[in-house]
Amino acid sequence: xxxxxxxxxxxxxxxxxxxxxxxxxxxxxxxxxxxxxxxxxxxxxxxxxxxxxxxxxxxxxxxxxxxxxxxxxxxxxxxxxxxxxxxxxxxxxxxxxxxxxxxxxxxxxxxxxxxxxxxxxxxxxxxxxxxxxxxxxxxxxxxxxxxxxxxxxxxxxxxxxxxxxxxxxxxxxxxxxxxxxxxxxxxxxxxxxxxxxxxxxxxxxxxxxxxxxxxxxxxxxxxxxxxxxxxxxxxxxxxxxxxxxxxxxxxxxxxxxxxxxxxxxxxxxxxxxxxxxxxxxxxxxxxxxxxxxxxxxxxxxxxxxxxxxxxxxxxxxxxxxxxxxxxxxxxxxxxx
Amino acid sequence: xxxxxxxxxxxxxxxxxxxxxxxxxxxxxxxxxxxxxxxxxxxxxxxxxxxxxxxxxxxxxxxxxxxxxxxxxxxxxxxxxxxxxxxxxxxxxxxxxxxxxxxxxxxxxxxxxxxxxxxxxxxxxxxxxxxxxxxxxxxxxxxxxxxxxxxxxxxxxxxxxxxxxxxxxxxxxxxxxxxxxxxxxxxxxxxxxxxxxxxxxxxxxxxxxxxxxxxxxxxxxxxxxxxxxxxxxxxxxxxxxxxxxxxxxxxxxxxxxxxxxxxxxxxxxxxxxxxxxxxxxxxxxxxxxxxxxx
Numbered sequence: 001x002x003x004x005x006x007x008x009x010x011x012x013x014x015x016x017x018x019x020x021x022x023x024x025x026x027x028x029x030x031x032x033x034x035x036x037x038x039x040x041x042x043x044x045x046x047x048x049x050x051x052x053x054x055x056x057x058x059x060x061x062x063x064x065x066x067x068x069x070x071x072x073x074x075x076x077x078x079x080x081x082x083x084x085x086x087x088x089x090x091x092x093x094x095x096x097x098x099x100x101x102x103x104x105x106x107x108x109x110x111x112x113x114x115x116x117x118x119x120x121x122x123x124x125x126x127x128x129x130x131x132x133x134x135x136x137x138x139x140x141x142x143x144x145x146x147x148x149x150x151x152x153x154x155x156x157x158x159x160x161x162x163x164x165x166x167x168x169x170x171x172x173x174x175x176x177x178x179x180x181x182x183x184x185x186x187x188x189x190x191x192x193x194x195x196x197x198x199x200x201x202x203x204x205x206x207x208x209x210x211x212x213x214x215x216x217x218x219x220x221x222x223x224x225x226x227x228x229x230x231x232x233x234x235x236x237x238x239x240x241x242x243x244x245x246x247x248x249x250x251x252x253x254x255x256x257x258x259x260x261x262x263x264x265x266x267x268x269x270x271x272x273x274x275x276x277x278x279x280x281x282x283x284x285x286x287x288x289x290x291x292x293x294x295x296x297x298x299x300x301x302x303x304x305x306x307x308x309x310x311x312x313x314x315x316x317x318x319x320x321x322x323x324x325x326x327x328x329x330x331x332x333x334x335x336x
Numbered sequence: 337x338x339x340x341x342x343x344x345x346x347x348x349x350x351x352x353x354x355x356x357x358x359x360x361x362x363x364x365x366x367x368x369x370x371x372x373x374x375x376x377x378x379x380x381x382x383x384x385x386x387x388x389x390x391x392x393x394x395x396x397x398x399x400x401x402x403x404x405x406x407x408x409x410x411x412x413x414x415x416x417x418x419x420x421x422x423x424x425x426x427x428x429x430x431x432x433x434x435x436x437x438x439x440x441x442x443x444x445x446x447x448x449x450x451x452x453x454x455x456x457x458x459x460x461x462x463x464x465x466x467x468x469x470x471x472x473x474x475x476x477x478x479x480x481x482x483x484x485x486x487x488x489x490x491x492x493x494x495x496x497x498x499x500x501x502x503x504x505x506x507x508x509x510x511x512x513x514x515x516x517x518x519x520x521x522x523x524x525x526x527x528x529x530x531x532x533x534x535x536x537x538x539x540x541x542x543x544x545x546x547x548x549x550x551x552x553x554x555x556x557x558x559x560x561x562x563x564x565x566x567x568x569x570x571x572x573x574x575x576x577x578x579x580x581x582x583x584x585x586x587x588x589x590x591x592x593x594x595x596x597x598x599x600x601x602x603x604x605x606x607x608x609x610x611x612x613x614x615x616x617x618x619x620x621x622x623x624x625x626x627x628x629x630x
Contacts, residue, residue, distance in 0.1 A: 031550055047580060048546035056511065105563070179509075186511020188545065189577040194510055300544065307517050307537020309544055 009279055013286035017061060020290035024057050028297035030304055055187030055195045059254075060293035060312075062195075062202035063185065064261055066251045068288020069202075070244045071262030072269070072281050073209045076216040077237050078144040085248045085262040088241060089128035089151040092158025094252035097124015099162055099177040103169045117177055118194065118253040125249025128154050133241065141234045142241065181256035183313020185296045194254050201247035202285075208243035209281050212236060216277040258313045260320025261292050267327045295319065372470070375409060375419050376401065377438070378430035380454050383601045384464050385428070387480050390471040396422040413438040416445055426470060430454050454600045455539065457524045464602055480602045487605040491529055491612040493619075499532035500618045503553035503583070506540070507562070508574065513548060517541035521600040522559060529608065531555065531615045548581065555618035556583040558591040560598040565591050586621040590614050 025034070029048065037045035070085040078087070101120025131154055136147030162178070187195055209216075215236055218226040223233045265288045266280060273279040295315040303309040375396035376382040382401040385394060396409040396419060409418040412435055419427060419442060427442050429435050431451045443449045450470065452463040461481050468477020504522050507514040516522050517537030526533055534551040535541055556575060558565050565571045572589040579585055592598070592614075596607045 029546065032546065042580075044549040044552070044580060047578075048549050052511065052544070052546050052549075184509065184512070186509065186544070188510040190574055191510050303544060303547070307535075308541040309512065 024297035028300040061289040064289035064292030067262035068284035072266035072284040089154030090125040092155035093124040093128025094121035096158040121253025129245040182311040183258040201250040205247040213277040372425035375424040493530035
């Protein structure tokens with residue numbers, strides 16, 4: 001890919017993100033007068049804009065970028081179009097970690113801080129990753145199929161363990177954790193670290209995958225061909241699995257499970273760009289960011305008429321599911 | 337991960353069901369049962385049975401009920417055989433969504449299942465009367481309701497001041513508050529005492545913090561203590577990041593000290609005086625010039 005084309009791809013990505021952020025700002029705060037918010041620093045609108053809405057948009061962009069990048073990379077690494085960022089067991093691990101730590105903290109501390117659940121979620125995601133890496137390898141070599149299966153089993157086991165916690169522990173605490181893990185974006189000055197954590201996660205995800213986009217293209221030709229061209233597929237997989245699970249675990253721990261973004265976005269981008277990961281990865285990051293932030297703005301806009309705010313994961317699933325089926329139909333028709 | 341795919345409403349229902357419940361359990365000898373033998377599968381109903389003097393009827397309760405000495409049959413959805421084992425002649429349920437399957441199963445076993453709603457104050461009065469009728473304690477039930485209404489009438493503020501804007505808090509999440517959108521006993525009690533629920537929407541609503549800023553509550557009232565907000569000091573510390581909110585600026589962030597307000601039932605008569613004082617304090621904390629926006 002030429003330098004000129006790289007610049008064009010970067011500009012397109014930035015434009016997608018900028019337009020999505022602007023739209024989110026307009027439709028996501030129906031009760032806030034932007035003019036007042038910008039001109040009157042003492043107004044509640046100013047406070048809502050600066051301390052809630054803008055950080056929330058940044059959070060949404062970062063989370064979407066992590067999901068888009070990791071979805072594109074994992075589909076390439078596993079050579080499986082159904083792979084998504086939660087496939088390696090991190091979702092179940094994060095949920096179980098959050099609930100466990102919240103229960104323990106609730107029992108030991110008179111006032112447990114809000115951040116304790118995300119921290120527990122991150123630890124749980126890492127533990128799940130360790131299990132998947134340990135059990136998903138054959139003679140020390142990561143096996144894509146085996147890792148997928150172990151990831152599914154880890155998620156199922158974590159779900160069962162959550163049921164046990166809900167039955168035996170403080171049901172209130174467990175239910176709160178589960179509601180939080182349904183996928184919610186939200187900034188709060190009382191928890192100032194949550195937004196920087198996901199922004200850092202997005203930087204890690206993008207910086208981890210971008211140098212390997214050419215290698216992902218080679219991997220698409222098959223392990224044997226990739227090896228003959230000088231690539232070490234096992235090493236690449238192990239490295240990217242670890243590097244991607246850190247940001248995915250952090251994002252799940254902070255915002256919960258925002259479904260379909262990491263699955264649908266790379267497929268949709270692939271329809272436009274083709275399978276070249278040098279285009280697919282950066283544009284999946286941009287489109288993932290746009291998808292999540294616009295879904296979240298929709299949720300905010302609907303809060304008035306509904307009287308309550310839905311988790312953003314509900315909207316991404318409601319939109320992403322049918323879109324995925326549509327993409328599937330388009331691809332099948334193309335193949336036919 | 338199946339539970340994560342359930343709708344928030346189902347989880348919220350469980351959460352609210354727990355919030356409006358009492359806690360405690362008991363196990364020991366079966367009491368001498370009066371007729372009919374009653375199993376209560378809701379803490380609030382257990383409390384009503386006791387309030388009308390029907391404790392001797394109880395032969396089974398949930399693990400969340402406060403009924404020492406009465407056998408515990410399970411949680412809100414016990415195994416039907418555990419209920420059956422108590423040979424009840426009447427099973428009382430509160431109509432929680434999560435109890436629908438259990439209710440059908442118990443009815444299918446031929447048990448007399450009575451579902452009595454307990455969302456509003458009108459529900460509470462009707463349910464208390466119905467429990468009194470079922471236990472042939474109509475007089476006691478009427479007396480309990482009359483006591484409640486008397487206390488409620490006394491607690492109503494006099495004068496024509498505008499209502500205190502109250503944010504009722506079940507839970508706080510980053511960027512959100514889980515609250516009640518009205519149509520339940522919490523909002524009704526607050527309204528009766530000279531307050532006004534800030535939020536209008538479903539009984540369990542999740543609102544963004546910008547709606548809190550927009551609504552400018554004069555009182556932030558956590559309806560019950562929990563692990564994160566065990567007292568008013570903890571809640572005040574949390575909300576201190578929003579000094580522009582009138583309730584925060586005026587020091588009117590309160591955690592109701594027990595679950596008496598969160599639960600619906602005749603016991604609210606004991607809650608009303610304290611709650612009235614909390615709302616009166618928020619009214620008194622208003623700036624001297626009412627024409628100035630908070």
